[in-house]
Amino acid sequence: xxxxxxxxxxxxxxxxxxxxxxxxxxxxxxxxxxxxxxxxxxxxxxxxxxxxxxxxxxxxxxxxxxxxxxxxxxxxxxxxxxxxxxxxxxxxxxxxxxxxxxxxxxxxxxxxxxxxxxxxxxxxxxxxxxxxxxxxxxxxxxxxxxxxxxxxxxxxxxxxxxxxx
Numbered sequence: 001x002x003x004x005x006x007x008x009x010x011x012x013x014x015x016x017x018x019x020x021x022x023x024x025x026x027x028x029x030x031x032x033x034x035x036x037x038x039x040x041x042x043x044x045x046x047x048x049x050x051x052x053x054x055x056x057x058x059x060x061x062x063x064x065x066x067x068x069x070x071x072x073x074x075x076x077x078x079x080x081x082x083x084x085x086x087x088x089x090x091x092x093x094x095x096x097x098x099x100x101x102x103x104x105x106x107x108x109x110x111x112x113x114x115x116x117x118x119x120x121x122x123x124x125x126x127x128x129x130x131x132x133x134x135x136x137x138x139x140x141x142x143x144x145x146x147x148x149x150x151x152x153x154x155x156x157x158x159x160x161x162x163x164x165x
Contacts, residue, residue: 013071017045018045018148024041025138028041036056040055062087065086069141082108082145084125088102094124106140107125
C-alpha cells in the first residue's frame, strides 16, 4: 500500500526529534555490495514514528555517496524517502521543473512529486555547498532532520546543561 504525505506531514516527520548516541553515524555497519559499501540503522522518533538512516559509499569514487532518512508509515509495507544527501558523482534532473545539474545535492520528498507520479517521492533536489564529503553530509542530516545527541548525564540534560547538540 502506497502512502501519500502532504508537505506539512513531510516537514513534521523530518523535524521530529530523533535522539541518537554520539557515535550513531560512525557505527553504522556497512557491507560491500558490488562497487559500493552500504549500511542502515533504524531508530524511533519522539512521536513514536519508525525511521531508518541509510548510507551508501562508492568504493572507487569518494564523491559517490548517498545518506538517506526513510520513514516507515504505519499500515504500509513501503519505506518513504524523506531526505537524501548525495555526492557529486552524477547528474540530477528535477523533472517537473526541468532543471539539470551536476553537483552535491539534497533531495527532499514533496507532495507535488508524489501526486505527479514522477520518479519517487524525493525526486526534487537542490544544489548544496554545505558539504563536500560523506562525513559533512552526515552532519548536515543531523542538523536538518531533528537528530539530538544523547548525553550520558540525564540529570544535567533535564536542567539544560548538556544541550550543546
